[in-house]
Amino acid sequence: MASNSSSTPPYTEDTPEHHQLLGLLGLICVRWNMADEILKSLLEELLDGNKQIRIVSAHMNNLTLRDAVRTISPYRVSPDTDDAIQHYIEFVDIMREYRNYVVHGCLMFGRDDKDPGFIILQHSARKDFVQHSEVVTADYLRKMVARLDVLISYGSKLMQFMSPDMRSFLKKFGEVERPPLPDKPPLPDRLKKPRTNPLGTPHQRQASQN
Numbered sequence: 001m002a003s004n005s006s007s008t009p010p011y012t013e014d015t016p017e018h019h020q021l022l023g024l025l026g027l028i029c030v031r032w033n034m035a036d037e038i039l040k041s042l043l044e045e046l047l048d049g050n051k052q053i054r055i056v057s058a059h060m061n062n063l064t065l066r067d068a069v070r071t072i073s074p075y076r077v078s079p080d081t082d083d084a085i086q087h088y089i090e091f092v093d094i095m096r097e098y099r100n101y102v103v104h105g106c107l108m109f110g111r112d113d114k115d116p117g118f119i120i121l122q123h124s125a126r127k128d129f130v131q132h133s134e135v136v137t138a139d140y141l142r143k144m145v146a147r148l149d150v151l152i153s154y155g156s157k158l159m160q161f162m163s164p165d166m167r168s169f170l171k172k173f174g175e176v177e178r179p180p181l182p183d184k185p186p187l188p189d190r191l192k193k194p195r196t197n198p199l200g201t202p203h204q205r206q207a208s209q210n
């Protein structure tokens with residue numbers, strides 16, 4: 001039976017470029033989970049390494065977990081250590097905005113002026129109706145992965161400083177001494193979403209209706 005060429009879709013997502021984009025998006029999800037796990041571990045260490053706190057943190061989303069660590073830290077550690085923890089929290093806050101933007105906003109594959117990417121489309125209506133839409137390419141996603149790697153490296157070093165259990169585990173690999181507090185990495189820029197008003201402002205709509 002002859003194949004019907006007209007039934008072949010004119011656009012396919014099964015290409016190396018699309019696989020690369022999907023792989024980067026998956027890597028962002030994995031890296032974000034690692035950063036979130038470090039936040040849970042910090043809460044545990046702030047409460048004297050009590051493993052039972054995991055029962056509580058299992059019921060927390062990332063925002064409530066962040067708030068708990070942020071609030072309890074200055075009561076439990078020195079000012080210098082608290083400053084390092086607060087810096088980790090601020091870094092997490094910034095990367096959460098990026099992570100949510102791409103993970104919840106990607107709708108389909110597309111292309112900017114020259115490179116393939118994901119088409120992002122989001123709407124918000126807190127005060128006025130706003131649309132956020134752009135194409136994010138593999139380069140954009142790779143930069144996100146690199147920032148998350150910096151965040152995870154910093155958080156891991158912070159945990160090595162705070163956690164006797166982690167240092168005991170690392171003895172197997174030759175690392176014995178308690179490291180100093182890690183240097184604070186520069187914070188990434190805050191996410192800036194492109195903004196359009198597809199419905200116009202409320203006053204513009206009222207004027208057009210009069």
